Amino acid sequence: xxxxxxxxxxxxxxxxxxxxxxxxxxxxxxxxxxxxxxxxxxxxxxxxxxxxxxxxxxxxxxxxxxxxxxxxxxxxxxxxxxxxxxxxxxxxxxxxxxxxxxxxxxxxxxxxxxxxxxxxxxxxxxxxxxxxxxxxxxxxxxxxxxxxxxxxxxxxxxxxxxxxxxxxxxxxxxxxxxxxxxxxxxxxxxxxxxxxxxxxxxxxxxxxxxxxxxxxxxxxxxxxxxxxxxxxxxxxxxxxxxxxxxxxxxxxxxxxxxxxxxxxxxxxxxxxxxxxxxxxxxxxxxxxxxxxxxxxxxxxxxxxxxxxxxxxxxxxxxxxxxxxxxxxxxxxxxxxxxxxxxxxxxxxxxxxxxxxxxxxxxxxxxxxxxxxxxxxxxxxxxxxxxxxxxxxxx
Numbered sequence: 266x267x268x269x270x271x272x273x274x275x276x277x278x279x280x281x282x283x284x285x286x287x288x289x290x291x292x293x294x295x296x297x298x299x300x301x302x303x304x305x306x307x308x309x310x311x312x313x314x315x316x317x318x319x320x321x322x323x324x325x326x327x328x329x330x331x332x333x334x335x336x337x338x339x340x341x342x343x344x345x346x347x348x349x350x351x352x353x354x355x356x357x358x359x360x361x362x363x364x365x366x367x368x369x370x371x372x373x374x375x376x377x378x379x380x381x382x383x384x385x386x387x388x389x390x391x392x393x394x395x396x397x398x399x400x401x402x403x404x405x406x407x408x409x410x411x412x413x414x415x416x417x418x419x420x421x422x423x424x425x426x427x428x429x430x431x432x433x434x435x436x437x438x439x440x441x442x443x444x445x446x447x448x449x450x451x452x453x454x455x456x457x458x459x460x461x462x463x464x465x466x467x468x469x470x471x472x473x474x475x476x477x478x479x480x481x482x483x484x485x486x487x488x489x490x491x492x493x494x495x496x497x498x499x500x501x502x503x504x505x506x507x508x509x510x511x512x513x514x515x516x517x518x519x520x521x522x523x524x525x526x527x528x529x530x531x532x533x534x535x536x537x538x539x540x541x542x543x544x545x546x547x548x549x550x551x552x553x554x555x556x557x558x559x560x561x562x563x564x565x566x567x568x569x570x571x572x573x574x575x576x577x578x579x580x581x582x583x584x585x586x587x588x589x590x591x592x593x594x595x596x597x598x599x600x601x602x603x604x605x606x607x608x609x610x611x612x613x614x615x616x617x618x619x620x621x622x623x624x625x626x627x628x629x630x631x632x633x634x635x636x637x638x639x640x641x642x643x644x645x646x647x648x649x650x651x652x653x654x655x656x657x658x659x
């Protein structure tokens with residue numbers, strides 16, 4: 266049990282507040298903790314960056330602790346400013362957030378258990394945040410100072426750049442902090458970029474309930490330069506991506522992401538990971554980790570098929586047989602077709618890819634016109650290194 270606890274508190278962990286030693290002491294005493302991680306559904310996809318926390322969730326669950334999967338339909342309305350250099354252009358409504366969250370449980374269930382032995386509980390923070398009165402909000406706010414709230418690096422950067430700090434997003438840490446009080450948790454889990462928000466919850470728990478709340482932060486899935494992984498050429502690497510797409514997107518990540526992928530998303534021993542010779546075997550190591558991840562999210566058979574498809578496509582230059590087929594109006598712009606079918610995120614991203622020479626008619630005709638029409642003939646489009654689409658006129 267002590268070995269399992271050490272693994273829980275070490276691998277895939279950035280920091281523990283107030284300390285790893287105090288949390289270990291609590292766990293060795295046999296105490297079962299109530300803990301949670303929140304997910305604001307500002308999009309309808311969970312991605313492999315979320316896998317880091319979900320795998321940690323599963324560890325806590327397997328050790329018999331009470332784990333809560335919190336959907337932030339309440340905090341999501343405020344708009345988390347974490348990591349944003351500017352105020353977001355759109356704030357979501359509670360209805361939009363709940364709609365986005367409809368698929369979250371099916372996606373997360375690829376990693377954690379919502380039924381069977383010690384199932385993870387599901388909660389929505391709109392259930393209590395939407396009922397707060399003016400007095401409730403004032404009573405929460407009195408526990409924090411303006412100096413505390415503005416000390417965040419991103420706010421200082423905005424002020425220096427002359428960018429506004431919207432009061433709506435400014436209140437976000439207070440709302441997230443109240444989640445801990447409302448659920449009376451012992452621990453909050455989240456990415457290292459959420460440290461400020463989670464420590465606000467630790468402060469509020471101590472002031473309102475006189476209780477020490479542990480905070481466990483997990484590293485962000487990133488490359489060796491610290492660039493966050495989660496999007497690749499404008500595409501989220503989603504937990505529900507088809508096996509071939511998932512495999513290809515992982516293979517498209519830089520070689521400097523290999524150690525991070527193995528450490529945070531697999532059970533390969535740290536000793537073995539430390540012995541990797543990335544310079545000599547980067548391709549083989551990436552194929553292996555892509556196979557492991559696809560197997561976790563789908564099946565071994567599908568992982569094997571995806572690997573074979575990748576090797577056939579990229580080693581022999583073949584166009585994948587199971588590429589997405591879209592039947593379209595011949596007078597419609599290719600960029601509009603690709604964006605509307607959510608193959609990439611935006612028209613600006615399409616323009617960037619075209620300018621970079623990353624869009625071609627298979628096998629080798631580059632598309633240079635951002636406004637090019639679908640036309641009368643069937644076309645095989647290759648977008649970036651990993652996206653293949655067949656366009657057929659209606």
